[in-house]
Amino acid sequence: xxxxxxxxxxxxxxxxxxxxxxxxxxxxxxxxxxxxxxxxxxxxxxxxxxxxxxxxxxxxxxxxxxxxxxxxxxxxxxxxxxxxxxxxxxxxxxxxxxxxxxxxxxxxxxxxxxxxxxxxxxxxxxxxxxxxxxxxxxxxxxxxxxxxxxxxxxxxxxxxxxxxxxxxxxxxxxxxxxxxxxxxxxxxxxxxxxxxxxxxxxxxxxxxxxxxxxxxxxxxxxxxxxxxxxxxxxxxxxxxxxxxxxxxxxxxxxxxxxxxxxxxxxxxxxxxxxxxxxxxxxxxxxxxxxxxxxxxxxxxxxxxxxxxxxxxxxxxxxxxxxxxxxxxxxxxxxxxxxxxxxxxxxxxxxxxxxxxxxxxxxxxxxxxxxxxxxxxxxxxxxxxxxxxxxxxxxxxxxxxxxxxxxxxxxxxxxxxxxxxxxxxxxxxxxxxxxxxxxxxxxxxxxxxx
Amino acid sequence: xxxxxxxxxxxxxxxxxxxxxxxxxxxxxxxxxxxxxxxxxxxxxxxxxxxxxxxxxxxxxxxxxxxxxxxxxxxxxxxxxxxxxxxxxxxxxxxxxxxxxxxxxxxxxxxxxxxxxxxxxxxxxxxxxxxxxxxxxxxxxxxxxxxxxxxxxxxxxxxxxxxxxxxxxxxxxxxxxxxxxxxxxxxxxxxxxxxxxxxxxxxxxxxxxxxxxxxxxxxxxxxxxxxxxxxxxxxxxxxxxxxxxxxxxxxxxxxxxxxxxxxxxxxxxxxxxxxxxxxxxxxxxxxxxxxxxxxxxxxxxxxxxxxxxxxxxxxxxxxxxxxxxxxxxxxxxxxxxxxxxxxxxxxxxxxxxxxxxxxxxxxxxxxxxxxxxxxxxxxxxxxxxxxxxxxxxxxxxxxxxxxxxxxxxxxxxxxxxxxxxxxxxxxxxxxxxxxxxxxxxxxxxxxxx
Numbered sequence: 001x002x003x004x005x006x007x008x009x010x011x012x013x014x015x016x017x018x019x020x021x022x023x024x025x026x027x028x029x030x031x032x033x034x035x036x037x038x039x040x041x042x043x044x045x046x047x048x049x050x051x052x053x054x055x056x057x058x059x060x061x062x063x064x065x066x067x068x069x070x071x072x073x074x075x076x077x078x079x080x081x082x083x084x085x086x087x088x089x090x091x092x093x094x095x096x097x098x099x100x101x102x103x104x105x106x107x108x109x110x111x112x113x114x115x116x117x118x119x120x121x122x123x124x125x126x127x128x129x130x131x132x133x134x135x136x137x138x139x140x141x142x143x144x145x146x147x148x149x150x151x152x153x154x155x156x157x158x159x160x161x162x163x164x165x166x167x168x169x170x171x172x173x174x175x176x177x178x179x180x181x182x183x184x185x186x187x188x189x190x191x192x193x194x195x196x197x198x199x200x201x202x203x204x205x206x207x208x209x210x211x212x213x214x215x216x217x218x219x220x221x222x223x224x225x226x227x228x229x230x231x232x233x234x235x236x237x238x239x240x241x242x243x244x245x246x247x248x249x250x251x252x253x254x255x256x257x258x259x260x261x262x263x264x265x266x267x268x269x270x271x272x273x274x275x276x277x278x279x280x281x282x283x284x285x286x287x288x289x290x291x292x293x294x295x296x297x298x299x300x301x302x303x304x305x306x307x308x309x310x311x312x313x314x315x316x317x318x319x320x321x322x323x324x325x326x327x328x329x330x331x332x333x334x335x336x337x338x339x340x341x342x343x344x345x346x347x348x349x350x351x352x353x354x355x356x357x358x359x360x361x362x363x364x365x366x367x368x369x370x371x372x373x374x375x376x377x378x379x380x381x382x383x384x385x386x387x388x389x390x391x392x393x394x395x396x397x398x399x400x401x402x403x404x405x406x407x408x409x410x411x412x413x414x415x416x417x418x419x420x421x422x423x424x425x426x427x428x429x430x431x432x433x434x435x436x437x438x439x440x441x442x443x444x445x446x447x448x449x
Numbered sequence: 450x451x452x453x454x455x456x457x458x459x460x461x462x463x464x465x466x467x468x469x470x471x472x473x474x475x476x477x478x479x480x481x482x483x484x485x486x487x488x489x490x491x492x493x494x495x496x497x498x499x500x501x502x503x504x505x506x507x508x509x510x511x512x513x514x515x516x517x518x519x520x521x522x523x524x525x526x527x528x529x530x531x532x533x534x535x536x537x538x539x540x541x542x543x544x545x546x547x548x549x550x551x552x553x554x555x556x557x558x559x560x561x562x563x564x565x566x567x568x569x570x571x572x573x574x575x576x577x578x579x580x581x582x583x584x585x586x587x588x589x590x591x592x593x594x595x596x597x598x599x600x601x602x603x604x605x606x607x608x609x610x611x612x613x614x615x616x617x618x619x620x621x622x623x624x625x626x627x628x629x630x631x632x633x634x635x636x637x638x639x640x641x642x643x644x645x646x647x648x649x650x651x652x653x654x655x656x657x658x659x660x661x662x663x664x665x666x667x668x669x670x671x672x673x674x675x676x677x678x679x680x681x682x683x684x685x686x687x688x689x690x691x692x693x694x695x696x697x698x699x700x701x702x703x704x705x706x707x708x709x710x711x712x713x714x715x716x717x718x719x720x721x722x723x724x725x726x727x728x729x730x731x732x733x734x735x736x737x738x739x740x741x742x743x744x745x746x747x748x749x750x751x752x753x754x755x756x757x758x759x760x761x762x763x764x765x766x767x768x769x770x771x772x773x774x775x776x777x778x779x780x781x782x783x784x785x786x787x788x789x790x791x792x793x794x795x796x797x798x799x800x801x802x803x804x805x806x807x808x809x810x811x812x813x814x815x816x817x818x819x820x821x822x823x824x825x826x827x828x829x830x831x832x833x834x835x836x837x838x839x840x841x842x843x844x845x846x847x848x849x850x851x852x853x854x855x856x857x858x859x860x861x862x863x864x865x866x867x868x869x870x871x872x873x874x875x876x877x878x879x880x881x882x883x884x885x886x887x888x889x890x891x892x893x894x895x896x897x898x
Contacts, residue, residue, distance in 0.1 A: 035675045169679070225704065226484045228697045230618070230679065247696050248677045254700060255674065258707030259789060265714055266785030266872070267778055274790030274803075278810050285782050286814050289847075292778045293818050296771020297825060303767040310766070314759045317766045318752040322745020324770045325777070325881055329716050329741045329874050333734050336715030340708060341723030348454070354723075361727050365735050369742050376746060398738075423715070425778050432774055 003036040010043045017048050022055055034060055038067030042275075046075040053080070062091035065100065069273075074103060082108060086115035094121065095141035095249065098128035128243075136220050137213040139253065140234045140243030143167045146174040149183050149201040153194050156186075171231035174241055175204040182233055182241040184208050210235050213242055220245060221253045222345055260420065261343065265336060267292075267425040288425040295429030299324065299436045306440050309449035315381060316443050319390050320436055326369070326394060327401040327435030328428035334358055334405030335423045342413050343420075351410050355403060362402035363395075370395040389443040396442060397435045404431060452485040459492045466497050471504055483509055487516030491724075495524040502529070511540035514549065518722075523552065531557060535564035543570065544590035544698065547577035577692075585669050586662040588702065589683045589692030592616045595623040598632050598650040602643050605635075620680035623690055624653040631682055631690040633657050659684050662691055669694060670702045671794055709869065710792065714785060716741075716874035737874040744878030748773065748885045755889050758898035764830060765892050768839050769885055771822075775843060776850040776884030777877035779814070783807055783854030784872045791862050792869075800859050804852055811851035812844075819844040838892040845891060846884045853880060 003009075016025050029037055029052070037056075041049040041064065049068075053061045053076055065073055065088060077085055077100075085104075089097045089112065101109055109129075116122040124142040131137025145163045147156045164170055173186040184206040194203045210233045211220050224232055224247060234243040260271060267288035272281055303320065310317055338354070341347040347354070374391035381387060405427050409419035443449075452458075465474050478486055478501070486505075490498040490513065498517075502510045502525055514522055514537060526534055526549075534553075538546045538561065550558055558578075565571040573591040580586025594612045596605045613619055622635040633655040643652045659682045660669050673681055673696060683692040709720060716737035721729055752769065759766055787803070790796035796803070823840035830836060854876050858868035892898075 033676060035677075225700055227482060228484075230696065247679065247700070251674055251696070251700060251703065254703055255707070258704070258711065262707065262711050262714060262785065262789060265711060266781050268782055268785065272786065273793075274786050274796050278806065278813065281786070281810050282813050285779075285810070286817065288782075289775065289778055289814055289818060290821075292774050293771070293822060296768065296774050297822075299770040299774075300764075300767040303770075304764075307763050307767075310763045311760045314756050314766075315749075315753075317759065317763075317769075318749040318756075319745065320766075321748040321752075321769050321773045321881060321885060322742070325741050325745050325748075325773065325877065326738065328774070328777070329738055329877070330734075332715050332873070333717055333737075336711065336717060337721065337723050337730070340711060344722075347723050357727065361730050361734070364727065364731050365738055368735065369738060372739075373742060373746075424781070428774065428778070432770060436770060 003032055003039075005036070005039050005043065010040065013040060013044070013052075014048065017044075017051050025052070025055055029056055029060070034063035035067050037064045041068050041076075042072055046072070046079070049076050050079040054084075058087045059091050062088040062096075066092070066096050070103070073100070077104065082111040083115050085112045086117070089116055089125070090118055090121065093141045093143050094124045094128055095139065095243075097121070097125045098138075099133075101125060102129060102133065131213065134217045135213065136211045136215040136217065136234045136245060137243070139217055139220065139249050140213070140245045142243055144174060144233070144241075144244040145170055145172075146176055146241060147186060147200055149175050149177055149199070149204065151200050152196065153191060153198050153200065153203070154196040156191070156200055157196075169231075169246065171244075171246065172233075174208070174233050174244075175200060176241050179238075180241060181239040182208065182210055182235050185233075208233065211245070213237075217253050218257055218343065219345075221250045221257070224250050225254070257343065261339060261423075264420040265332070265339075265423040292425050292429055295432050298433050302433065302436050302440065306444070306449070309444075309447075313386070313443070313447060313449060315377075315386055316389065316440075316447075319377075320439065322373075323390075323393060323397055323435045323439045324432040327397045327431035330362065330365070330398050330401040331405035331427040331431040332423060334362075334402045335409050335419075335427045338406055338409045339419050339423055342409065347410075351407070351414075354406055354410060358402045358406040359399060362399040366395040366398035369398065385447050389446040390439075392446065393439040393442045397438050400434055400438060401431045404434065452481050452488075454485070454488050454492065459489065462489060462493065462501075463497065466493075466500050474501070474504055478505055478509070483512035484516050486513045490517050490525075491521055495521070495528070498525050499528040503533075507536045508540050511537040511545075515541070515545050518724075519552070520725075522549070526553065531560040531564050534561045535566070538565055538574070539567055539570065542590045542592050543573045543577055544588065544692075546570070546574045547587075548582075550574060551578060551582065580662065583666045584662065585660045585664040585666070585683045585694060586692070588666055588669065588698050589662070589694045591692050593623060593682070593690075593693040594619055594621075595625055595690055596635060596649055598624050598626055598648070598653065600649050601645065602640060602647050602649065602652070603645040605640070605649055606645075618680075618695065620693075620695065621682075623657070623682050623693075624649060625690050628687075629690060630688040631657065631659055631684050634682075657682065660694070662686075666702050667706055667792065668794075670699045670706070673699050674703070706792065710788060710872075713869040714781070714788075714872040741874055741878055744881050747882050751882065751885050751889065755893070755898070758893075758896075762835070762892070762896060762898060764826075764835055765838065765889075765896075768826075769888065772839075772842060772846055772884045772888045773881040775818070776846045776880035779811065779847050779850040780854035780876040780880040781872060783811075783851045784858050784868075784876045787855055787858045788868050788872055791858065796859075800856070800863075803855055803859060807851045807855040808848060811848040815844040815847035818847065834896050838895040839888075841895065842888040842891045846887050849883055849887060850880045853883065 041052060049072055101112060104112060113122055113126060143166050145160055145167055147159060175183045175186055177183055184204045185208045186204045190203050209227055209229060211223060213234050213236045230247045232245050233241055234245060236242045268284045269287050272284045370391040373394055374387050377390050378387035408422040412422050413419045490501060498521055538549060550561060553561060562571055562575060592615050594609055594616055596608060624632045624635055626632055633653045634657045635653045639652050658676055658678060660672060662683050662685045679696045681694050682690055683694060685691045717733045718736050721733045819840040822843055823836050826839050827836035857871040861871050862868040
C-alpha cells in the first residue's frame, strides 16, 4: 500500500531527473500518494525537488509541499516565482495556505497574496494570517458548511450543495443567525426527515461544542480528545462562526506538543529530528550541555569549600556522584509527572497539597534507598558516622529534590511559562548543586570536620 | 460548554447522594456530557461512583465507564453483577466492549459474555478478545458499513441503511467480494449518481488504504497520520475485511505512546498520573531510583581504586560530578533523538552512518565545552596537567556517551525490544559509570598517579 522509500528508488528517480525523462517521472508519481512523494522529495537535493514540483500538476504538488520537511519547503518556495506559489496556494485549503504564506519572507508574502486568483480565498487567508499559530485561529480553516436558521429546508439543501463543493470532508453542518452567530448544528438525518418548507430554526440542534478563536491549540486538542470530536467550530469575540478545526490538524498538534515536551526533558531546545544536519543538532543540544557544565563547575566549587576534609574523609567524596545522580533522577521524575499532568489538564487542587503528597512519596522512596545504602556503606567501611552521614544525606536530598521538581513546574505554570522547560537538564543541574551542598553540610554536622 | 469540575460541584453531588436525591441527580447529569460525568466520578468515592452508575441509564453509563480512570472502572465493575455489566456492554461498540471485558478477572469474563443479550455482538467481542491490544486487531471495531461488489445499487442502499444504524460515524463504505475480501471503497457521491440497477463492481473505487490485523498499533497510527485518514479498514491473513479503526482511537494511541516514552525517559516505569495514589507512584518510581543507587555505588567503587591519589589530586575528585553529569546529559540527548526517530519511522540508513554522525556532533559539542572547561580550570588552578586531564576527559566522555546513547536504542530496536527503555536513568547511570572510569584512567595517564 504505502510506497517503500528505498535507496534504489531514490537513485532511480535521480537518474530519471538527470536524463529529463519527464513522462516516466509523471507516470511513476501519478500512482503515488502525496505524502509518499513528499518523503521522496525530502531525500532529493533542492534542485531535484524543484524539478519534480515543476513537473507535477499544482493540485498534487500543493499537497506535497504541505508534507515535506520545513527546510525543503523553504528552499523549494525560494526557487518558485510568486505566481507559481500563488497557483499552489489556490489549490490549498485556507488553513494550509495560511501556514505556507506565514513561512515566506515578509516582502514575498504581499506579492504572493496579490497573485492569488480567487480573491475570496485570498481574503480568507489574510484573515487567518492575523491569528497566532498556537491558537484555535491559527489552526482553523475557513472551509465549512453553514446554513442560516431563517432559511427553509429547500434553500438550505441548495446552499449546502454549493458550499460542500469547497469542503473536503463535511463532518458537520453549522447553523447561524442573520448576524453569523453560531446557534447550533444540523443533523443530516433530521434535515432529510423534515418537510422542505420547515424552517431550519425548527429542526436544528441547539447544543454544539465550540471553541473561542483565541483558545490555545493545546486546549483545543484536549477538548476534542476528551469529547471525541472530529471537527469543532470556532467563534470570535461576538459569537460569530469564523472557522472550523478538524481532527487531522489536532493529531499533529498532539504529536508536536508531546515531541516538544519529550525533547525539552531530554535537553534538546529546538524541534529537531534524527535526520537534521549536524549544525541544527548542535544548536539544539549545546545550550543545555553548557548549562550542565556551569552546574558541574558549581558543584566543584562547593566541594572546594570542604577540601580540608578530603584526606581524612576520602570516602565521602566518592559518594558525591551517587548523591548528585539520585537528586537528578528524583527531580526529573517529579517534574515529569507534574509537566504531563499540566499538559493533560489533570493537575487540580492546591500547590501545598501537591507538595505534601510529593514529600510523603519522597519519604517512602528515600527511606527505602537510604536503608539499603546505610547497610552497604556500614558493611564495607565499618564506620557508623560515615554510613549515617551518607545515608541521611541521601534521604534528605531525595525529599528536597522531589520538592524542587514538583514546585518549579507548578510555579512556572502559574507565571504563564511553559513548565516543560523545567524538566531534564535544568532540574538535574539545579538538583546536582542542591544535593551536593546538602550532602557536605550534613556530613560536616555528623562527622564534624 | 465544558462542565467545570469544582470542589463545590463535587461537594454538592456528594450531598445529593448522601440524601438520596435521585431526581435531582438525574436531572443534573442529564445535561452533562459523559466525559464530564466521568471526571466527576473520578473525584468521588467508589461507593458514590457506583451509586451514580446505578442511577443513570445504561446508554450514558456505558460511555461514562469508558472515560473514567482505570482504577475507578475496575472498582465500579467489581460492585456490579455480571448481568449489569452485560447490559453496559450491550450499549458499547465492539472495540470498547472488548476493552472493558479484557480488564475483568478471568472467571468473570465468561460469565459476562454469556449474559450479553445480543448474541451477534457477543460473538464479535469474543473475536476481538483474541487480538493483542497493541495491534490493529486490538484497536479495531466490528461496526462498519460494507457492501458486496455483486449487489446492484438498489440492494446496496437498502443494506447500507440497515448497517448504518449500528455505526456511529460512517466515514467510508467498504466493498468486498463474495468471500468477504476487501476490494475497495464506495464514494457516496458516485453511488447517488449511478443508476439503481448498476452493479457495485462498476462504480466502486478499487484504491483503498488498509492495514493487516497484526500490524502494530504504533504503525497504524503512523500510517493514518501520514495519509490523513479518519478511518482505515483492517484485513486478516486471507484479505478478508474484519474491522475498522477510527481516528479517535488513534489519537489515544498517539497520546499514550508519547506519554509512555516520556515517562520512560523520566525514569517512571508504569503508566501513572499525577493523581494516582502514593503507592502506585512509588512502585513506578522506585525501580529506576534503585538502579541509580547501584550506579552510584559502582561509581564510588571505581573511585576507590584511585584513593591513593586523592590527597594530592583532590581537585580531580571535585570534578567527578561534572564529568558524570555531562556523560548523562549527552547520553540522554542522543538516545532521545534516536528513540523519537524510531517511533516516527524516521531513522533510515545504516547504524554505522548514525554512529559516525553522532561522533561528528559529539566532537563539535565536546570540543567547545572542553575548551571552556580547560580555560576555567587552568585559570583557577594554574596547573596544565590538571586542566588537560579534566578537559581531555570531558571531550572523550562526551564522544563515548554520545555513541552509547545512539547505539543502545538502535541495538534494542533491532532485537525487537522497545528502545524507549534505553533513555533516562538507564542511559544516565551507565554513562555515569563509563564517564568516571574514562575520567580517572585519562587522568592517571596524564598526571601519572
